[in-house]
Amino acid sequence: MSRPTVHDVARVANVSLSTVDRVLNGRTGVRAATEERVRTAMKQLGYERDIMAANLSRKRNYAIHFVIPDGPNSFMRNLAAELETHAQVALRDRTEISVSLVPPFDGRGLAAALRRAREAKVDGVVMVATESAEVRQAVLELRAAGIQVVTLVSDLSASARGHFVGIDNVAAGRTAAGLLGRFCQARPGRIAIVAGSMLVRDHVERRLGFEQVMHADFPTLEVLAPVEGGDEAARVDRLLTDVLQAYPDVVGVYSLGGGNRGLRKALDRIDAADRPRVVVHELTEQSRTALQDGVFDAVLQQDIHKEVTSALVIMRNLIEAVPTDPRTGLIHTEIFLRDNLP
Amino acid sequence: MSRPTVHDVARVANVSLSTVDRVLNGRTGVRAATEERVRTAMKQLGYERDIMAANLSRKRNYAIHFVIPDGPNSFMRNLAAELETHAQVALRDRTEISVSLVPPFDGRGLAAALRRAREAKVDGVVMVATESAEVRQAVLELRAAGIQVVTLVSDLSASARGHFVGIDNVAAGRTAAGLLGRFCQARPGRIAIVAGSMLVRDHVERRLGFEQVMHADFPTLEVLAPVEGGDEAARVDRLLTDVLQAYPDVVGVYSLGGGNRGLRKALDRIDAADRPRVVVHELTEQSRTALQDGVFDAVLQQDIHKEVTSALVIMRNLIEAVPTDPRTGLIHTEIFLRDNLP
DNA sequence: CTGTGTTTGACTAACGTACGTCAAAAAAAT
DNA sequence: ATTTTTTTGACGTACGTTAGTCAAACACAG
Numbered sequence: 181m182s183r184p185t186v187h188d189v190a191r192v193a194n195v196s197l198s199t200v201d202r203v204l205n206g207r208t209g210v211r212a213a214t215e216e217r218v219r220t221a222m223k224q225l226g227y228e229r230d231i232m233a234a235n236l237s238r239k240r241n242y243a244i245h246f247v248i249p250d251g252p253n254s255f256m257r258n259l260a261a262e263l264e265t266h267a268q269v270a271l272r273d274r275t276e277i278s279v280s281l282v283p284p285f286d287g288r289g290l291a292a293a294l295r296r297a298r299e300a301k302v303d304g305v306v307m308v309a310t311e312s313a314e315v316r317q318a319v320l321e322l323r324a325a326g327i328q329v330v331t332l333v334s335d336l337s338a339s340a341r342g343h344f345v346g347i348d349n350v351a352a353g354r355t356a357a358g359l360l361g362r363f364c365q366a367r368p369g370r371i372a373i374v375a376g377s378m379l380v381r382d383h384v385e386r387r388l389g390f391e392q393v394m395h396a397d398f399p400t401l402e403v404l405a406p407v408e409g410g411d412e413a414a415r416v417d418r419l420l421t422d423v424l425q426a427y428p429d430v431v432g433v434y435s436l437g438g439g440n441r442g443l444r445k446a447l448d449r450i451d452a453a454d455r456p457r458v459v460v461h462e463l464t465e466q467s468r469t470a471l472q473d474g475v476f477d478a479v480l481q482q483d484i485h486k487e488v489t490s491a492l493v494i495m496r497n498l499i500e501a502v503p504t505d506p507r508t509g510l511i512h513t514e515i516f517l518r519d520n521l522p
Numbered sequence: 523m524s525r526p527t528v529h530d531v532a533r534v535a536n537v538s539l540s541t542v543d544r545v546l547n548g549r550t551g552v553r554a555a556t557e558e559r560v561r562t563a564m565k566q567l568g569y570e571r572d573i574m575a576a577n578l579s580r581k582r583n584y585a586i587h588f589v590i591p592d593g594p595n596s597f598m599r600n601l602a603a604e605l606e607t608h609a610q611v612a613l614r615d616r617t618e619i620s621v622s623l624v625p626p627f628d629g630r631g632l633a634a635a636l637r638r639a640r641e642a643k644v645d646g647v648v649m650v651a652t653e654s655a656e657v658r659q660a661v662l663e664l665r666a667a668g669i670q671v672v673t674l675v676s677d678l679s680a681s682a683r684g685h686f687v688g689i690d691n692v693a694a695g696r697t698a699a700g701l702l703g704r705f706c707q708a709r710p711g712r713i714a715i716v717a718g719s720m721l722v723r724d725h726v727e728r729r730l731g732f733e734q735v736m737h738a739d740f741p742t743l744e745v746l747a748p749v750e751g752g753d754e755a756a757r758v759d760r761l762l763t764d765v766l767q768a769y770p771d772v773v774g775v776y777s778l779g780g781g782n783r784g785l786r787k788a789l790d791r792i793d794a795a796d797r798p799r800v801v802v803h804e805l806t807e808q809s810r811t812a813l814q815d816g817v818f819d820a821v822l823q824q825d826i827h828k829e830v831t832s833a834l835v836i837m838r839n840l841i842e843a844v845p846t847d848p849r850t851g852l853i854h855t856e857i858f859l860r861d862n863l864p
Numbered sequence: 865c866t867g868t869g870t871t872t873g874a875c876t877a878a879c880g881t882a883c884g885t886c887a888a889a890a891a892a893a894t
Numbered sequence: 895a896t897t898t899t900t901t902t903g904a905c906g907t908a909c910g911t912t913a914g915t916c917a918a919a920c921a922c923a924g
């Protein structure tokens with residue numbers, strides 16, 4: 181009825197408990213033929229080691245280190261706060277969470293933090309990736325040291341990471357285009373894009389998806405080259421104001437990074453009737469009120485809480501070499517209109 | 523450094539292990555004063571019982587029973603399939619999942635199933651609720667028997683359920699209105715609603731939210747009284763065709779239940795140029811291709827996998843009397859356009 | 865056949881908790 | 895002061911696993 185134990189395996193394989201243990205934990209001193217007998221018995225019985233009992237016995241606890249960007253970006257600030265909360269409850273599951281903050285958009289700093297994590301001998305590292313050769317190298321070294329790596333929010337290309345947890349940013353860009361295109365059907369014109377930095381993969385991917393759909397499905401709307409605001413409100417304000425003055429026929433704006441306070445400032449200088457339709461990322465105090473006031477039309481969001489939860493589940497599975505349902509890492513891009521604000 | 527154990531509590535409270543155990547498990551024969559000493563020590567140390575070790579010791583396993591509607595509804599079929607998968611992996615967590623199917627929209631049948639679950643002495647019941655006095659009574663009896671109850675997808679009003687897992691259906695209706703309203707801005711006209719049955723709470727709530735936003739934000743669009751298709755394709759086809767003939771100026775359709783094959787059939791009889799904008803629920807083979815063909819404009823969806831996962835987590839927490847993060851039960855309504863299909 | 869090295873089994877303690885038994889200690893009743 | 899009752903402690907066993915020691919059994923070379 182209930183799950184088979186090592187005792188059952190031993191009995192079926194006709195060996196002692198010790199031998200089963202030797203096979204199970206890869207200890208030496210077992211003849212190939214015997215090992216085979218044990219393995220067959222395990223398969224036959226459908227034996228799966230009881231991870232909880234095993235952890236109890238070896239006094240194991242999982243040390244997981246998060247590396248996330250510092251700075252004023254409110255999304256990352258929320259992430260940090262979220263981790264605080266998780267650190268408390270994760271202890272119940274024998275999981276110790278530590279966090280280090282690194283300068284944003286800085287590959288070198290990130291790589292250094294990864295190296296420190298390796299020396300601290302943690303079991304796994306969860307990182308918000310910045311694209312750079314040093315980072316990729318550091319990740320390889322982590323893996324070589326047997327440390328699992330999961331990327332969060334922003335992925336690494338062709339990296340050795342075990343998993344990515346976050347939204348599909350290309351799909352997010354496509355969604356933004358699908359919405360903005362439909363919203364702007366009434367009056368053709370130009371579309372402006374405000375990005376943060378093209379050094380982070382999520383921004384690059386969002387732009388890619390956005391332009392794909394815009395070109396294919398809404399050819400009457402001309403997409404302007406993106407301006408890079410570095411997620412800073414003042415710079416976004418200035419850059420967007422310039423664009424809006426240069427092109428008075430801008431009917432839509434897609435902001436795929438931070439600095440939405442600046443975005444709103446720039447928009448507020450226009451008459452309500454002439455304002456473009458606006459789709460932005462990340463639900464914050466600013467973007468929420470902007471939605472309510474009708475200045476923004478839609479906000480795309482990723483649920484940090486779910487992302488952190490997923491990252492932890494995946495980490496544990498990676499460390500235990502247990503397969504993970506691929507859907508666990510897939511976080512859907514949430515869409516907020518004025519009408520479904522939580 | 524590491525978590526305090528019962529031994530630590532015993533030492534600090536200056537009592538024996540047995541006494542701590544008596545307090546911890548509510549056994550008799552402990553003086554009030556002593557119990558107080560123990561409780562103080564636990565608080566002081568921040569002691570939390572190690573649930574995994576406790577379960578190991580008492581050979582506990584969680585028996586959780588799901589009661590879901592039978593029938594052709596593809597959403598419920600997916601739910602059943604999802605449970606199959608979960609049943610496998612849940613065993614790793616000492617969780618045994620059983621499922622019983624009941625006729626849809628049938629309070630009496632549901633109540634009977636709940637009674638059977640009570641007699642089977644399971645630890646928790648997860649149900650897709652149908653609104654009825656008998657069901658509410660059966661839920662109360664479950665609770666009285668110490669069995670936890672969680673509603674899934676469709677909630678019960680004023681029930682004794684421990685939690686609801688699913689999307690906010692009022693918000694979903696509001697979202698549908700927000701989208702459909704914006705999509706239909708170009709040409710004012712009428713909006714048709716196709717429902718399944720007004721006996722299930724989710725449909726009622728979706729309609730409510732939809733009409734709220736339509737009336738408030740899009741007064742130029744007139745919302746027709748909903749037709750009830752009972753989630754059956756043929757009936758939906760017939761009813762919608764009638765509506766479209768009676769009101770040639772229908773510019774938008776919101777289908778908040780099942781039977782989307784019938785919906786599509788009815789729409790296909792109209793010239794592409796004259797077709798209304800369409801927002802429906804549940805991503806299926808039908809709705810997916812309809813999106814790709816441009817017949818549907820948006821599909822609202824709830825992620826069954828996440829819902830089942832959440833329900834199980836919440837169940838375990840309820841049974842263990844551990845607090846649950848309220849965000850665990852909140853499933854966001856996913857919005858699919860042609861552009862972000864997975 | 866002996867000696868050497870390898871493989872295997874039997875046994876023990878531990879992880880943190882649950883739960884039972886029995887006797888000792890303390891408190892309450894006589 | 896003695897008996898009765900209640901409270902407490904000491905101890906053992908168990909859950910399924912890890913991890914160790916030690917001796918017995920075995921294989922194989924010389």
